[in-house]
Each structure stands twice: as structure tokens, then as C-alpha cells.
Amino acid sequence: MTNFTSIHDTDNPQALVQQVLELKQNSSPSTLGMGKTLGLIFFNPSLRTRLSTQKAATNLGMNVIVMNINGDAWNIEFEDGTVMNGSTQEHIKDAVQVISGYCDVMGVRTFAKLEDPQEDYQEKVLNNFIKHSSVPLVSLESATLHPLQSLTDLATITETGNSTPKVVLSWAPHPKKLPQAVANSFLQWITATDAQTTVVHPKGYELSDEFTDGVEVSHDQETALKDADFVYTKNWCSYAQYGQTPPVEKDWTINQQKMKLTNNGKFMHCLPIRRNVVATDEVIDNSLVYEQAKNREYAAQAVLQNILEEL
Amino acid sequence: MTNFTSIHDTDNPQALVQQVLELKQNSSPSTLGMGKTLGLIFFNPSLRTRLSTQKAATNLGMNVIVMNINGDAWNIEFEDGTVMNGSTQEHIKDAVQVISGYCDVMGVRTFAKLEDPQEDYQEKVLNNFIKHSSVPLVSLESATLHPLQSLTDLATITETGNSTPKVVLSWAPHPKKLPQAVANSFLQWITATDAQTTVVHPKGYELSDEFTDGVEVSHDQETALKDADFVYTKNWCSYAQYGQTPPVEKDWTINQQKMKLTNNGKFMHCLPIRRNVVATDEVIDNSLVYEQAKNREYAAQAVLQNILEEL
Amino acid sequence: MTNFTSIHDTDNPQALVQQVLELKQNSSPSTLGMGKTLGLIFFNPSLRTRLSTQKAATNLGMNVIVMNINGDAWNIEFEDGTVMNGSTQEHIKDAVQVISGYCDVMGVRTFAKLEDPQEDYQEKVLNNFIKHSSVPLVSLESATLHPLQSLTDLATITETGNSTPKVVLSWAPHPKKLPQAVANSFLQWITATDAQTTVVHPKGYELSDEFTDGVEVSHDQETALKDADFVYTKNWCSYAQYGQTPPVEKDWTINQQKMKLTNNGKFMHCLPIRRNVVATDEVIDNSLVYEQAKNREYAAQAVLQNILEEL
Numbered sequence: 008m009t010n011f012t013s014i015h016d017t018d019n020p021q022a023l024v025q026q027v028l029e030l031k032q033n034s035s036p037s038t039l040g041m042g043k044t045l046g047l048i049f050f051n052p053s054l055r056t057r058l059s060t061q062k063a064a065t066n067l068g069m070n071v072i073v074m075n076i077n078g079d080a081w082n083i084e085f086e087d088g089t090v091m092n093g094s095t096q097e098h099i100k101d102a103v104q105v106i107s108g109y110c111d112v113m114g115v116r117t118f119a120k121l122e123d124p125q126e127d128y129q130e131k132v133l134n135n136f137i138k139h140s141s142v143p144l145v146s147l148e149s150a151t152l153h154p155l156q157s158l159t160d161l162a163t164i165t166e167t168g169n170s171t172p173k174v175v176l177s178w179a180p181h182p183k184k185l186p187q188a189v190a191n192s193f194l195q196w197i198t199a200t201d202a203q204t205t206v207v208h209p210k211g212y213e214l215s216d217e218f219t220d221g222v223e224v225s226h227d228q229e230t231a232l233k234d235a236d237f238v239y240t241k242n243w244c245s246y247a248q249y250g251q252t253p254p255v256e257k258d259w260t261i262n263q264q265k266m267k268l269t270n271n272g273k274f275m276h277c278l279p280i281r282r283n284v285v286a287t288d289e290v291i292d293n294s295l296v297y298e299q300a301k302n303r304e305y306a307a308q309a310v311l312q313n314i315l316e317e318l
Numbered sequence: 319m320t321n322f323t324s325i326h327d328t329d330n331p332q333a334l335v336q337q338v339l340e341l342k343q344n345s346s347p348s349t350l351g352m353g354k355t356l357g358l359i360f361f362n363p364s365l366r367t368r369l370s371t372q373k374a375a376t377n378l379g380m381n382v383i384v385m386n387i388n389g390d391a392w393n394i395e396f397e398d399g400t401v402m403n404g405s406t407q408e409h410i411k412d413a414v415q416v417i418s419g420y421c422d423v424m425g426v427r428t429f430a431k432l433e434d435p436q437e438d439y440q441e442k443v444l445n446n447f448i449k450h451s452s453v454p455l456v457s458l459e460s461a462t463l464h465p466l467q468s469l470t471d472l473a474t475i476t477e478t479g480n481s482t483p484k485v486v487l488s489w490a491p492h493p494k495k496l497p498q499a500v501a502n503s504f505l506q507w508i509t510a511t512d513a514q515t516t517v518v519h520p521k522g523y524e525l526s527d528e529f530t531d532g533v534e535v536s537h538d539q540e541t542a543l544k545d546a547d548f549v550y551t552k553n554w555c556s557y558a559q560y561g562q563t564p565p566v567e568k569d570w571t572i573n574q575q576k577m578k579l580t581n582n583g584k585f586m587h588c589l590p591i592r593r594n595v596v597a598t599d600e601v602i603d604n605s606l607v608y609e610q611a612k613n614r615e616y617a618a619q620a621v622l623q624n625i626l627e628e629l
Numbered sequence: 630m631t632n633f634t635s636i637h638d639t640d641n642p643q644a645l646v647q648q649v650l651e652l653k654q655n656s657s658p659s660t661l662g663m664g665k666t667l668g669l670i671f672f673n674p675s676l677r678t679r680l681s682t683q684k685a686a687t688n689l690g691m692n693v694i695v696m697n698i699n700g701d702a703w704n705i706e707f708e709d710g711t712v713m714n715g716s717t718q719e720h721i722k723d724a725v726q727v728i729s730g731y732c733d734v735m736g737v738r739t740f741a742k743l744e745d746p747q748e749d750y751q752e753k754v755l756n757n758f759i760k761h762s763s764v765p766l767v768s769l770e771s772a773t774l775h776p777l778q779s780l781t782d783l784a785t786i787t788e789t790g791n792s793t794p795k796v797v798l799s800w801a802p803h804p805k806k807l808p809q810a811v812a813n814s815f816l817q818w819i820t821a822t823d824a825q826t827t828v829v830h831p832k833g834y835e836l837s838d839e840f841t842d843g844v845e846v847s848h849d850q851e852t853a854l855k856d857a858d859f860v861y862t863k864n865w866c867s868y869a870q871y872g873q874t875p876p877v878e879k880d881w882t883i884n885q886q887k888m889k890l891t892n893n894g895k896f897m898h899c900l901p902i903r904r905n906v907v908a909t910d911e912v913i914d915n916s917l918v919y920e921q922a923k924n925r926e927y928a929a930q931a932v933l934q935n936i937l938e939e940l
Contacts, residue, residue, distance in 0.1 A: 036353050042658050044684060052392055054408070055416055058383055062355060062420045065381045070687045072680055081674055081901050090905040092804040097676070097901035101913075105677055105900060105922040109684045182403040278416060279392050279408035283401040291412075300416040347664050363703055365719070366727055369694055373666060373731045376692045493714040589727060590703050590719035594712040602723075611727040 008313035012133060012146040013154050013195065020161070020199045023309060027162040030305040030312075039315050040069030046110035047073045047147070050132070051118045055278060055300050056147045056155070060114055063307035067315065072110070076102075085132060099132070103139035112314055113140055116147035119186035121250035127151060127186070128215070143314045145307075153188045156277050157196035159306040163275065163299045164202070164237055171201045172236035173270065177228060178208030179285040180259050181242030184252050187214055189241050189277050194218040207231035208243075211253035215246050228259060235269040237295075240276050240285055261286040275299060319624035321448060323441075323457040324465050324506065331472070331510045334620060338473040341616040341623075350626050351380030357421035358384045358458070361443070362429045366589060366611050367458045367466070371425055374618035378626065383421070387413075396443060410443070414450035423625055424451055427458035430497035432561035438462060438497070439526070454625045456618075464499045467588050468507035470617040474586065474610045475513070475548055482512045483547035484581065488539060489519030490596040491570050492553035495563050498525055500552050500588050505529040518542035519554075522564035526557050539570060546580040548606075551587050551596055572597035586610060630935035632759060634752075634768040635776050635817065642783070642821045645931060649784040652927040652934075661937050662691030668732035669695045669769070672754070673740045677900060677925055678769045678777070682736055685929035689937065694732070698724075707754060721754070725761035734936055735762055738769035741808035743872035749773060749808070750837070765936045767929075775810045778899050779818035781928040785897065785921045786824070786859055793823045794858035795892065799850060800830030801907040802881050803864035806874050809836055811863050811899050816840040819861075829853035830865075833875035837868050850881060857891040859917075862898050862907055883908040897921060 010016055017023045045064045049057065057073070064071045076083055083102055084095035091098065107113055117132040127150040137144055146154055164172060174197055176190060190206075195218060197204050206214065207225040225231040232238060240261050245251045260283070266272060274286060274294035282288055321327055328334045356375045360368065368384070375382045387394055394413055395406035402409065418424055428443040438461040448455055457465055475483060485508055487501060501517075506529060508515050516534040517525065524535070536542040543549060551572050556562045571594070577583060585597060585605035593599055632638055639645045667686045671679065679695070686693045698705055705724055706717035713720065729735055739754040749772040759766055768776055786794060796819055798812060812828075817840060819826050828836065829847040847853040854860060862883050867873045882905070888894060896908060896916035904910055 044687065046680070054385070054392060054413065058357070058385065058417060058420045061383050065355065072683050074676070074680065081676060084904070088905070088910060091903040092906050096903070098904050101900055101902065101904075101918070102676065104919050106680060108919065108923040109680045109926060278412055280412065281402040281407070282395070282409050282412075283399070284403050288399060296412070297415050297419065301419040304420060365696070365703060365724065369668070369696065369728060369731045372694050376666065589723055591723065592713040592718070593706070593720050593723075594710070595714050599710060607723070608726050608730065612730040615731060 008310065008317060010137060010144045011154060011310045011314065012137070012144065012149065013152050014157070014199060020196060023158060024161045024165050026309040027158065027302065027305045028166060030308050031302065034066065036068070037066065038068045039312060040064065040067035043111040043315060044070045044072060044109065045311070046106055046113045047071060048106065048113065048115040049073070049075050050116060053116055053147070055303050056116060059303035060147060060307045062304050063311055066308050067311055069311070074106070085135065099135045100139045103136050104141065107140040107142045110142055111318060112143050112145065112311065114145040114147045117149050119150040119188060121184060121186060121244060124246065124249040145310060145314070148188060150186065151188050152192040152195065154192055155303065155306050155310065156189060157192040159299055159302045160193055160239065160275065161196050161200065162302050162306060163295055166298070167273070169236055171203070173234055174202045174204045174237045174239060175231050175235040176204065176206045176239045176241070177231065177261065178212050178259060179240045179242050179261060180255065181281060181284060184244035184250060185242045187243040187246055190214055190243050191218045193239055194222060198222060205231050209255045209257070209259065211245055211248065212243065213247060214243070228257070229265065229268060232265055232268045235272040238266065238269060238272050238274050240274065242285060260284060261290050263287065263289050266290055319621065319628060321455045322465060322621045322625065323444060323448070323455065323460065324463050325468070325510060331507060334469060335472050335476050337620040338469065338613065338616045339477060341619050342613065345377065347379070348377065349379045350623060351375065351378035354422040354626065355381045355383060355420065356622070357417055357424045358382060359417065359424065359426040360384070360386050361427060364427055364458070366614050367427060370614035371458060371618045373615050374622055377619050378622055380622070385417070396446065410446045411450045414447050415452065418451040418453045421453055422629060423454050423456065423622065425456040425458045428460050430461040430499065432495060432497060432555060435557065435560040456621060456625070459499060461497065462499050463503040463506070464588070465503055466614065466617050466621065467500060468503040469621070470610055470613045471504055471550065471586065472507050472511065473613050473617060474606055477609070478584070480547055482514070484545055485513045485515045485548045485550060486542050486546040487515065487517045487550045487552070488542065488572065489523050489570060490551045490553050490572060491566065492592060492595060495555035495561060496553045498554040498557055501525055501554050502529045504550055505533060509533060516542050520566040520568070520570065522556055522559065523554065524558060525554070540576065540579060543576055543579045546583040549577065549580060549583050549585050551585065553596060571595060572601050574598065574600050577601055630932065630939060632766045633776060633932045633936065634755060634759070634766065634771065635774050636779070636821060642818060645780060646783045646787050648931040649780065649924065649927045650788060652930050653924065656688065658690070659688065660690045661934060662686065662689035665733040665937060666692045666694060666731065667933070668728055668735045669693060670698055670728065670735065670737045671696070672698050672738060675738055675769070677922055678738060681925035682769060682929045684926050685933055688930050689933055691933070696728070707757065721757045722761045725758050726763065729762040729764045732764055733940060734765050734767065734933065736767040736769045739771050741772040741810065743806060743808060743866060746868065746871040767932055767936070770810060772808065773810050774814040774817065776814055777925065777928050777932065778811060779814040780932070781921055781924045782815055782861065782897065783818050783822065784924050784928060785917055788920070789895070791858055793825070795856055796824045796826045796859045796861060797853050797857040798826065798828045798861045798863070799853065799883065800834050800881060801862045801864050801883060802877065803903060803906060806866035806872060807864045809865040809868055812836055812865050813840045815861055816844060820844060827853050831877040831879070831881065833867055833870065834865065835869060836865070851887065851890060854887055854890045857894040860888065860891060860894050860896050862896065864907060882906060883912050885909065885911050888912055
């Protein structure tokens with residue numbers, strides 16, 4: 008494995024999932040990463056990603072350097088050819104070439120601006136990192152995908168032993184407009200399995216065709232939830248009316264009553280979660296969310312291990 | 319030792335003090351913490367605590383992950399049952415369960431809001447951490463106590479060889495209103511020794527009975543200082559008129575003239591200190607404050623060592 | 630080596646440059662720093678310095694603790710004798726004594742305020758660190774000098790094999806007013822070699838005599854660039870009219886046409902660089918800037934190694 012920015016960076020997603028679960032079973036310390044440095048670059052806040060990736064790296068014996076761009080460092084310019092006499096202080100191409108010179112592997116968390124779909128869906132920031140980095144790059148979430156989360160989610164589902172589950176990806180309410188990254192990425196990974204997947208969301212919240220091709224799409228939450236084994240919930244804003252949040256009439260919060268429609272289904276969410284908005288306390292308190300969070304560590308460790316082995 | 323959040327977490331404070339002083343004498347590196355991760359969570363600024371605890375952990379071979387909540391991560395919700403459609407992004411119960419999943423020991427620094435005495439004195443935030451953490455928890459200062467500081471202070475006093483000192487805890491002026499945590503905690507620990515303790519403060523600045531029971535309380539600073547061996551100085555705001563700072567007429571700043579009333583007494587303060595407000599330069603420059611700061615490292619190391627031994 | 634704050638801390642700059650280049654050739658891991666702690670203190674943003682120094686320290690087996698003053702910690706008071714009842718919360722003398730108690734070596738990055746030349750050129754903050762630190766101190770840039778950068782720059786020039794180059798230090802435009810530190814420091818180090826050095830800048834931008842003594846000074850950029858082997862470019866504000874930016878008529882941006890005047894000269898800059906302001910994309914993309922950035926790691930490692938050997 009060289010980079011890890013989407014499912015396309017592994018030729019065997021199921022084998023990678025198995026590797027994650029084996030690392031969880033057998034967490035004996037490794038010296039594979041001794042003397043190697045992982046540089047983690049954050050453009051926005053992070054808790055699980057920050058901590059789980061650091062933990063994974065130290066499990067492998069790596070040193071970790073964390074950098075908060077726009078906090079610890081300089082304002083970054085992303086446009087090529089700009090006359091930089093404004094507020095940006097360093098060009099992305101210079102920052103990435105310099106940072107990667109001090110690291111053996113780099114992780115970067117970028118964000119969707121939710122202004123221009125072209126800019127986000129072309130993964131401008133992530134691709135700048137890939138282009139200018141002299142070392143392998145791990146996406147810690149990008150504008151449109153969150154592969155470490157999705158790998159984690161698959162491992163969490165696989166861990167339950169159900170290999171042909173009915174999985175529902177349900178939109179949920181949220182006070183802020185959020186990117187489509189987690190939903191896109193979940194679909195990219197779950198459709199590579201034998202799961203039977205349905206996406207359910209209010210009209211106007213269709214995801215990009217690229218991710219829903221071949222997936223059943225519904226606008227009726229209660230019908231969709233019927234007999235579900237896993238209910239993966241997430242808010243996202245509109246793709247068609249990019250970055251907008253068209254009005255939603257019904258109540259899309261997941262509650263106990265809705266969960267009773269499922270096949271004793273398990274609730275999943277990537278966290279952080281707005282309690283009693285996305286789902287009720289009762290639902291969250293009887294869910295897989297902490298298992299998911301814990302599995303982030305082993306997902307990151309599997310990816311870093313594969314990258315280190317090919318350095 | 320499982321948690322360390324007050325003197326009640328040790329059944330032998332004096333033995334713990336001796337352990338601190340022995341670690342200071344013999345600081346040979348330990349491998350006890352190899353492969354173990356300490357997660358440090360800060361809700362507000364910290365210098366001594368941040369650095370001394372990191373140093374203590376690396377002395378023991380531990381890995382350290384530092385997290386600034388409200389800076390690196392998300393805004394935290396503390397109320398149960400809230401509909402989280404406002405500015406808070408993650409519930410404390412989720413954050414703590416997730417973080418503790420990546421750590422073997424957790425340290426947390428919380429703060430008194432100084433609005434509602436019930437909320438602060440019930441240690442709402444700290445207790446949420448204890449309740450939801452799956453690993454041992456060390457208080458790096460809480461709303462009402464600062465046990466690592468107090469353990470340090472006792473070690474610093476014990477180090478001088480005087481086992482039955484006269485100790486004065488004196489209130490001091492400060493431009494901001496500060497919590498009672500350091501004062502409360504100092505009393506909790508010093509009253510477990512054979513020291514003769516007096517608290518002196520302006521009227522209106524009485525501490526909670528819980529901490530002054532059996533301690534001599536005075537409002538006359540000069541009389542109280544007479545023959546003192548140690549003058550522990552700290553500002554705090556009113557407990558009775560919670561969070562208020564009733565007007566003070568006299569000058570409570572500790573100066574050289576006042577120190578001359580003591581038995582060649584040593585000045586102590588937990589730092590940071592407002593020079594020429596809490597005490598004059600001359601007093602601070604001839605004090606135990608740097609010894610105290612240095613001893614924070616060994617206090618943290620003793621506590622972490624005891625916790626690691628019982629993991 | 631005890632401290633490293635200017636060229637005067639080494640009695641053989643050329644030998645130090647050779648040591649940097651040897652470390653780059655042979656980067657086998659060292660255990661010299663095992664069990665030793667490097668404390669890095671930043672008063673302002675930093676990318677290269679932060680990362681390269683951390684990397685250098687881990688190359689040597691050291692533990693690193695990073696502290697952002699005015700972010701992670703308290704507001705610092707620099708004046709002696711102040712009655713600290715305002716916004717500053719901890720005196721520099723207390724902060725430094727405390728921090729150095731937890732470290733074996735300390736690095737500090739300070740900044741020129743560009744208000745009072747006396748204050749900056751007397752290196753008030755840096756000297757407070759030196760005065761109050763109980764451990765060796767490495768400057769990560771100070772108000773008037775940037776010795777790790779200059780050591781790096783000399784190593785980068787030496788690496789090319791030209792031992793008697795013509796070197797031009799050229800002023801460049803910038804939307805902000807910047808300190809003279811990099812320019813001063815470069816002159817301090819380059820004049821210790823056999824290079825033939827010219828400084829060229831608009832009138833009004835003269836550097837302090839202390840650094841230009843014996844150096845050719847010109848106000849005609851194109852003439853100065855003629856036959857140059859290295860073009861070191863940097864913005865700085867006025868020293869005589871301290872902190873001002875007198876109007877500049879001509880275009881001082883380095884472009885390809887100007888580079889053609891040189892002896893196939895190499896463009897150098899310490900980064901971060903304002904592209905198409907200081908120099909054009911074309912110039913930067915065919916320059917030594919990434920080599921310089923990479924060499925920062927080995928410069929820091931050489932300095933830390935020399936300090937560790939004398940601990």
C-alpha cells in the first residue's frame with residue numbers, strides 16, 4: 008500500500024478488514040515503525056482521528072508529530088499562480104514538500120468547503136498533498152471521503168459475524184450543514200461486501216450518483232428500517248443544491264420506536280453525535296458507537312502497517 | 319491506586335509523600351510504563367501540570383497524548399438528556415468513553431465555573447470523567463481540589479525536615495476571581511499531618527466548612543504569620559457569596575516586612591503568581607516556589623507508578 | 630557547546646557545517662539523547678522549525694515536549710518589578726525557571742516586536758531565557774538572529790561544492806513588515822566563510838552596521854546579481870526608521886530574467902515564501918528552498934548532539 012485515500016487503494020477490502028480484526032485480537036507491540044516518523048496535519052478539529060491514529064502509530068513504534076495548520080503554523084494558499092500579497096502566508100506546495108521531508112508517512116485531515124462541488128469533489132486539497140508529498144499519504148478524512156472510518160465500520164459489522172446483513176444508511180437531522188464524506192465513503196465500502204444496502208433520506212438530499220449506483224434509495228425511513236440488521240446514521244447537506252439544507256418535514260431522528268422496526272438492528276454512528284437530534288439517548292446508549300471508535304485504532308494500525316511494510 | 323482525585327484515594331498520604339521524595343533522589347529510568355499510553359485532557363491553560371505530568375510519564379516509559387478540549391477538539395455538552403441542537407458538538411459521556419478506549423491512564427484538568435456552588439462542589443465534570451472512563455483517572459486539578467499540587471506541597475514541606483511545623487495558609491489579592499481548589503486541597507492534605515495549621519483571610523472569604531473543620535481560622539494576617547515556619551499563599555473568591563469578591567480594606571500582599579514576623583518562614587505558592595500583587599519580588603525570589611514546581615514531576619510520577627502497578 | 634543563540638556559540642563554524650553534512654549522509658539512529666527531554670517553547674507560529682527540531686531530537690532518541698505560550702499556557706510578563714494586576718499571568722523568570730526544571734535542553738522561538746530597536750536588539754526575551762534557564766538553550770529564532778537557519782544555509786551552499794562563491798543577499802517585497810533576523814544572521818555566518826558577499830536593498834532598508842561591516846552594500850539589484858552563484862532573498866523592514874516600510878519604487882521581485890544575470894545562480898529562501906511577491910513561481914520551483922528546509926533537520930541535530938555531549 009502506498010497511499011490510503013479511498014477504497015481504491017486496497018485491492019482486497021475484505022482482507023484489510025480481517026487484518027484490522029486480527030490486530031484487535033492480538034495487540035502485541037510491534038517494532039516495525041521504529042525510527043519512522045508519522046506527521047499528522049489537521050486543518051480542523053478532531054478527537055477520535057487524532058487520538059486513534061497517534062495510538063496506532065505508537066503501537067507500531069513510530070514517532071508522531073502533530074501539526075494544526077491555521078493554528079500552530081501559517082495560513083495556507085491553495086491556488087496555483089497566486090500573487091501572495093494577501094492573508095495567506097505559505098503555499099500548499101511548499102508546505103507539503105517541506106513537511107514530507109521530515110516524515111516517513113503523512114496523515115492529513117482536510118475539509119469540504121461546501122461552496123463549490125467541483126472544488127470539493129475534485130479533492131483539491133488532498134490531491135495537492137498527494138502531488139507534492141514525497142512520502143505515502145493517509146487520508147484522515149477528506150472533502151468527500153473518510154476511508155479510515157469506513158474501514159472501521161466494515162470491521163465493526165464483520166465483527167458481529169453477520170456476513171450478509173441488511174444495512175440501512177439513514178440521513179438524520181443536524182443543526183449544521185455537514186459534508187457528504189462519511190456517507191459517500193460508507194457506501195463505497197459497504198457495496199464491496201455482500202450486504203444488502205438501502206440509503207434513505209428526505210427528498211433533496213440525494214447523494215452523488217457515483218456513490219449510490221446500484222444501491223436502493225428510499226425516502227421513507229420507516230419502511231426502509233424494516234428488518235434492518237444495521238442502521239448507520241449520519242447527517243449530510245444537499246449535493247444537488249450544493250451545501251444547502253432544504254426543509255425537511257418529517258422527524259428523522261432515530262428513536263427506540265423506529266429501532267423496533269428493525270431485525271434487532273444495531274445502531275451505528277461515526278461520532279461525534281448530537282444526542283437527541285441525530286438519535287435519542289436510549290438508542291445511542293445501546294449501540295455500536297464505542298466499538299466503532301475503538302476499532303478506529305486498529306483500522307489506522309492496519310493501514311500504517313501495510314504502508315510501513317512497503318517503505 | 320485506581321483513581322487519584324483527592325487525598326481519599328490514598329490510605330497513607332505520608333507514605334505517598336515519602337515515595338515522591340525517594341523518586342526525586344533516585345530518578346533512574348523505569349520501564350514500568352512501556353507500551354502504556356497516558357491521555358492528558360485539558361479544558362483550560364496549563365504549564366506546570368502539562369509539562370510535569372508529561373515528564374513524569376516519560377520517566378516511566380509511557381507514551382503521552384495531549385488533547386486540548388475546546389481547541390483541538392469539539393465543544394463538549396455536560397448536561398444529560400439535552401437536545402444537542404445548539405453549540406455543543408459532543409457529549410461528555412461519548413468523549414470520555416472514546417478517549418479512555420485509546421488510553422491506559424487518563425489525566426484531566428477541569429475548572430470551576432464559579433457560578434453555581436452546587437455544580438462546582440459536586441465536581442460535575444470530574445465525576446462525569448470518572449463515571450464514563452474505562453481506565454484509571456488522575457485529576458490534574460478539578461473544580462474544588464488540586465491533589466497533585468497538594469501532594470507536591472507536602473513533599474516540599476517534608477523535604478525541609480520539619481515534621482511539626484507551624485503552617486499558615488494566607489489569602490492574597492488577585493485581579494481576577496479564582497477558585498478555592500488549591501486552598502481546599504492544601505487544607506485536606508496538611509491536616510492529615512502533624513503540622514499546626516492556621517488559615518487567615520479577610521472576612522467574607524471563608525472556605526467551605528468541609529475543609530476548615532478543626533483548623534484555626536483568623537482574619538488578622540500579621541498575628542497569624544507570627545512564628546510561622548511556612549507561609550502558603552493563594553487567592554480565592556468567596557464561597558458564601560459564591561464567586562464574588564467582596565471588598566477588602568487592608569493590604570494582604572505578602573512582603574518582606576510581614577515575612578520577618580515568621581520563624582524564618584518559607585514562602586510557598588503553586589504558581590503562576592502575580593508578582594507584587596500576591597507577594598513582592600523579594601519574597602518570591604527567596605521562596606520555595608521553584609522547589610514546589612520541580613516536585614510536581616515526582617508527585618505525578620509517584621501517582622502514575624502506583625496506578626501502573628495495579629493495572 | 631552550551632547555548633546556541635548565534636555564531637559566537639561555536640568556535641569553528643566550518644566544522645559545524647561539516648558535521649551537519651555528515652549527519653545528512655549518515656543518518657543512523659543515535660541513543661545519545663535517550664532519557665533526555667527537549668522542551669520547545671513557541672511564542673509565535675512555526676512549521677519548519679517546529680517539525681525539523683522535533684525530528685532532529687527524535688533522531689537522537691530524545692523526548693520532546695512542545696509548549697505554545699499564549700495558547701496552551703499563560704500570558705507572560707517580561708518587565709521586572711511590574712505590579713502584575715493586568716493581563717499578564719506569569720512572569721518570564723518564573724516560567725523559564727519552572728520549564729527548564731523539567732527539561733535537559735530548551736529551545737525557544739521569540740519574535741521582534743518591531744517597536745523599539747533597543748528592546749529587540751538587546752534580545753530581551755531571549756536573554757531572559759538564558760538568564761533564568763537552568764539548562765542549555767537553543768534559539769529557534771530570536772528578535773535579531775536565526776542561527777539554525779543560517780547554519781542550514783551555509784551547509785546548503787557548502788553542499789554544492791563551491792567554496793568561494795559570489796553570494797548576493799537581496800531584499801524583496803512583502804505585504805507585511807518583517808524583522809531583520811534572517812538577513813542579519815545570514816550575514817553573520819556567510820562573512821565567516823570565503824564567500825564574496827554583496828547585500829542589495831532599496832535605500833532606507835540599511836541593516837545595522839554590526840552586520841554589514843566589511844560587506845559590499847548596493848542599491849542596484851540588477852548590477853548586484855551579475856555573476857552571482859547564490860541569490861539569498863528575504864524581506865526586512867527598516868532598521869534606521871525602526872519597523873517602518875519606506876516606499877520602494879522599483880520592482881524588487883526576483884524573476885527568471887533577473888536570475889539570468891547570475892552565474893547560473895541558485896535561488897535561496899528560508900520559507901515560508903510569498904510566491905510571486907518575493908520571487909516568481911518559476912524561480913522558486915528551480916531553487917534550493919527544499920534542500921534548505923530538509924537541511925534544517927540536520928542543523929538542529931548537529932547542535933543538539935554537541936549540547937548533549939557536554940551535558
